[in-house]
Amino acid sequence: MIGNSVSRLFYQLICIGTALLGMTGCERSEPPVFRFNSVEWVKQEKTHLAEGEHFPEDYKAEIGTIMTALFGTPDDPTFPFFLGDEDPAHDVISIESLRMAAGPTRVDKRESATGLYREHCAHCHGITGNGAGDTAASLEPYPRDFRLGKFKFKSTPLRSPPTDHDLTEILVNGIPGSAMPSFRTLPEDQIQSLVEYVKYLTMRGQFERFLLGELAALDGEPLIDLSLVDKPDGGEPSEDDVEEFEDQMYAVIGEGLQERIIARWLKPERKVTKIEAAPPEFDIQHQAHRQFVQKGRELYFAKGNCMQCHGDTGIGDGQLNNFDDWTNDWIKSADVDTADPTSYADFSAVGALPPRPVKPRNLTHRYYRGGDHPDDLYLRLRNGIEGTPMPASTAMTSDEIWAVVAYVRAMPYLDSTRDESEKPVNEKQVMR
Amino acid sequence: MVIRNSWFVIVLIVVMSSFVGCYQRTVAPALTFDQKKAETLDSEIKKMEWD
Numbered sequence: 001m002i003g004n005s006v007s008r009l010f011y012q013l014i015c016i017g018t019a020l021l022g023m024t025g026c027e028r029s030e031p032p033v034f035r036f037n038s039v040e041w042v043k044q045e046k047t048h049l050a051e052g053e054h055f056p057e058d059y060k061a062e063i064g065t066i067m068t069a070l071f072g073t074p075d076d077p078t079f080p081f082f083l084g085d086e087d088p089a090h091d092v093i094s095i096e097s098l099r100m101a102a103g104p105t106r107v108d109k110r111e112s113a114t115g116l117y118r119e120h121c122a123h124c125h126g127i128t129g130n131g132a133g134d135t136a137a138s139l140e141p142y143p144r145d146f147r148l149g150k151f152k153f154k155s156t157p158l159r160s161p162p163t164d165h166d167l168t169e170i171l172v173n174g175i176p177g178s179a180m181p182s183f184r185t186l187p188e189d190q191i192q193s194l195v196e197y198v199k200y201l202t203m204r205g206q207f208e209r210f211l212l213g214e215l216a217a218l219d220g221e222p223l224i225d226l227s228l229v230d231k232p233d234g235g236e237p238s239e240d241d242v243e244e245f246e247d248q249m250y251a252v253i254g255e256g257l258q259e260r261i262i263a264r265w266l267k268p269e270r271k272v273t274k275i276e277a278a279p280p281e282f283d284i285q286h287q288a289h290r291q292f293v294q295k296g297r298e299l300y301f302a303k304g305n306c307m308q309c310h311g312d313t314g315i316g317d318g319q320l321n322n323f324d325d326w327t328n329d330w331i332k333s334a335d336v337d338t339a340d341p342t343s344y345a346d347f348s349a350v351g352a353l354p355p356r357p358v359k360p361r362n363l364t365h366r367y368y369r370g371g372d373h374p375d376d377l378y379l380r381l382r383n384g385i386e387g388t389p390m391p392a393s394t395a396m397t398s399d400e401i402w403a404v405v406a407y408v409r410a411m412p413y414l415d416s417t418r419d420e421s422e423k424p425v426n427e428k429q430v431m432r
Numbered sequence: 433m434v435i436r437n438s439w440f441v442i443v444l445i446v447v448m449s450s451f452v453g454c455y456q457r458t459v460a461p462a463l464t465f466d467q468k469k470a471e472t473l474d475s476e477i478k479k480m481e482w483d
Contacts, residue, residue, distance in 0.1 A: 034462070036461050063463075064464045065469045065470045066473065067463060068463070069470040069471070069473040069474040070477070224473065226476070230469075245476075249477070
């Protein structure tokens with residue numbers, strides 16, 4: 001009897017040990033690497049080349065070399081400060097912050113933390129910030145792919161990058177209704193390092209997309225021909241070669257990275273949308289508050305056209321066939337039929353996650369992904385939500401926006417916006 | 433019976449974990465680069481005059 005139990009325990013231990021070996025067997029000993037943006041590569045091929053044609057594979061290595069020279073690797077990140085110590089990009093990114101967030105996770109994190117991104121973020125957002133970490137496919141919504149350079153919840157207008165404060169708020173508060181948790185317990189310097197690392201991955205991803213967008217026009221020529229100045233025979237380059245090389249550097253790195261990407265990230269605080277003060281009737285205690293909510297309701301259905309997506313009752317059932325920009329970015333390039341997986345098999349083969357329609361918010365649930373403070377709702381209405389079908393309400397006055405905010409905040413409690421099945425059966429008795 | 437069930441669990445876990453662990457590595461290729469060229473390009477970038 002005892003022998004039987006021992007052998008059973010023995011076999012169970014072997015089972016557990018083998019299972020653990022199986023789980024760790026696929027891990028490679030080499031350090032993690034940034035992933036090539038193959039989805040963008042396939043998109044560019046489908047956009048610019050004939051069916052069956054492909055870009056030369058050499059471009060992948062060339063892009064990798066340029067990216068590594070400028071941004072380093074996940075274990076040893078760097079950033080191109082073109083103007084040395086005077087470069088204004090020092091206000092955007094600091095190497096110390098990058099080193100704190102990058103690299104392998106260190107156990108003595110209280111003393112000298114490193115690897116914060118890999119510890120807290122990479123399993124969803126991926127080492128590369130491509131939104132394709134190991135858990136991504138099972139999450140709804142998918143984790144953010146930073147490489148597109150778009151952020152939903154921010155205080156700046158569409159097409160402007162978020163401020164550090166915006167990103168900090170997301171890290172500290174999380175995003176209700178998504179898998180993004182709150183990191184409120186992390187010290188301030190660690191939050192700041194993660195904010196800067198997210199900006200680093202974003203700019204890096206934006207630049208990689210820029211390089212891939214240039215390939216079609218190159219006609220097989222290199223992006224930057226290093227052999228012009230680094231002669232294989234060790235000889236001195238001619239003046240023409242140096243000039244040609246410098247032209248390529250200015251076109252690719254100067255215009256592509258410095259002017260188009262990094263310059264946009266300088267001082268986004270300048271673009272922060274001013275939140276106009278709410279009128280007195282916004283206060284729930286004000287005697288005209290009920291009329292103010294009614295005004296918001298009228299705007300919801302007429303000028304604001306909110307019901308088109310959020311539905312008559314605000315449960316988010318108005319428009320269910322829209323996709324966000326992260327998905328539209330590639331499905332529109334190849335006439336993808338989102339209902340037919342074979343039509344996007346080429347993208348799936350290189351890691352694109354299956355397209356899922358973006359769901360308008362159910363406004364009767366009392367939680368809002370970008371924050372539930374009235375100011376947050378005001379900004380969502382005034383600026384829209386970047387990367388989604390939610391537009392900026394440029395035609396509405398600030399008082400009108402506040403009226404819609406008042407109506408949206410009242411929605412969970414209004415009979416007209418509640419489904420019969422959601423009401424408690426004894427509501428009438430309770431109300432009495 | 434215990435052994436048979438355990439083997440089933442082992443196979444299931446190994447297959448699933450291999451899928452999870454290898455997925456990213458197979459469908460999303462690593463960024464390949466030439467270290468020597470990257471260092472040369474880095475030094476050329478530093479030599480340039482940017483404004």
